[in-house]
Amino acid sequence: MSRLATGTGAEFASGESPCFLHPAVLGDQLTRLFVYCRIGDAETTAVVDTGGAFLVLDPKLADSIGVDHRHAIARERIHIRGFVQRGTIHRLPLTLLAAAGEPLTFEATAFVPEMEHGETWPLPSYLGWQGCLDRIRFAVDPVDEVVYFGAIG
């Protein structure tokens, strides 16, 4: 916020929030960065994944907030944790929750995995780079576990 500025002197961030480091999946040796966000009417957590793409959503969460696969804008196959996953592409509003300053809402491109009957999605939601994190400014302080964010433009 006031401690961060762009090259032109404008405020870099309009909001900030606590974040935490934790393995994405129990048993993983590496920790990931979890942030707090609102998807539909659910306040939840998601993993920041600058090496991934899209907002990756649990299919049942997506269904519950009204994401209809029949209205997908595309179908895609992406690699998630070494596996090729088929799914549908949607545009969704995503809000980063703020502890100080203002929450940030922006349009994210969401990927909803297509599951076989009886399968359960076992992973957290992910905020990937393309179609999601590349639409905002953000910075992370891993010491104090704070994430700063702001709109582009």
Next chain:
Amino acid sequence: MSRVEDEVAREAFPRPMVKAGAWLKEHSEEYVGRWVALRDDELVAVADSFPELRSQLPSLSGVLVTLVT
């Protein structure tokens, strides 16, 4: 926002998120694979899916919901 306003905003922050991260770090092994709803560091609901969790709650307002992985 000034530094003073910033500090006030942090102290006044009522959202469930601040304590939820600590809860998840401490209890994730017990609830892995399940959806949980937290109000601060209090567990208010547990379910096998988000729709099931939602059906247990009168409202999602004021709670943080997440899949424990």
